[in-house]
Amino acid sequence: MAASNREDHAQPPARKLRRAERREQIMDAATRAFARAGFAATSVDDIAAEAGVTRVLLYRHFDAKADLYRAVLDRACERLAERVGSDDFDEESIPALLRAAADDPDAFRLLFHHAAREPEFRDLIDTITDASTEIARKNLPASVADGPWADWVARLLPTFTIEAVIAWLDAGQPDPETAADRISRAVHGIMSAAHPGD
Structure with missing residues (x-):
């Protein structure tokens, strides 16, 4: 009877993942670990523990912590470009950016x-x-005259938009149905500030 109970409660062996699946699992865990503390403050042991694997297994997939960090960043860039696009800015850009950030903060x-x-x-x-x-x-409206103020707007808009999205994430993603419109209004305010004579 005791032997039977032990068999009933025995854990099934862990499913062996294919190499590509294991690599993705490690990268997912590394993304979470690095996002908490950054590159320098996150150890390989932190990542292995987050992934539920050994250091040895982690090193079978990545030669060094820097290689893993670069792979995680490259994957984040690729996914962001797929969701948002990489060469245009229109009325769907900010909503797409917010959705991408909400899906993988x-x-x-x-x-x-x-x-x-x-x-x-x-x-x-x-x-x-x-x-x-x-x-x-490239996508500035004609009302923003070419010159130093156009340069100012072109440099400020991407920085402002990214910081606005991060602040929205940090605030708990309030009002997701209106957040893109609120950020868009602020973006248009920056463009208005560069209009000649304003």
């Missing part, structure tokens, strides 16, 4: 909060910033 914070402060990975954020500035410049 850890990746969003990691990309735009932590990675921006990590010198070793700053090149990725600089590339995103440069591309976003060019997109903003």
